[in-house]
Amino acid sequence: MNKKGQTLILFVILIPIFITLIALVVDIGSMQFTYQKLKGVVDESIKEYFFKDGISSLQATMQYNDISKNLYDVTEKENEVTVHLNYEIDSIFGKLINITSYDIVVTRTGTKVNGQIVIEKGAEK
Numbered sequence: 001m002n003k004k005g006q007t008l009i010l011f012v013i014l015i016p017i018f019i020t021l022i023a024l025v026v027d028i029g030s031m032q033f034t035y036q037k038l039k040g041v042v043d044e045s046i047k048e049y050f051f052k053d054g055i056s057s058l059q060a061t062m063q064y065n066d067i068s069k070n071l072y073d074v075t076e077k078e079n080e081v082t083v084h085l086n087y088e089i090d091s092i093f094g095k096l097i098n099i100t101s102y103d104i105v106v107t108r109t110g111t112k113v114n115g116q117i118v119i120e121k122g123a124e125k
Helices: 006-051 055-064
Strands: 072-077 080-090 101-113 116-121
Touching: 006 055, 006 080, 006 101, 006 116, 055 072
Parallel strands: none
Antiparallel strands: 072 080, 080 101, 101 116
């Protein structure tokens, strides 16, 4: 029996699978990077809220990081502030399987207790 073509057939079958996996890893990495960046911006905004002029400092920090006002909501209570950010990023390779964008949701609550700022995560995805 001639077995010279078996390796070529396996190669042709497995290459699209490997390319798809690599594309998935790149998209998930991009989402995770953006999520961590946004979480840091929200945390810093909450710290600015307590250390400076309240809501105006929070908004200035968000604006400095190119996050417009229509992307986040701020809820103020006594000694507590909650920021809910809903951000959308374009998919890099998801367009191949009809996924054009991903929604990233960051919800963080900051409380000032005994001069310390405690930041807790909310429902995030």
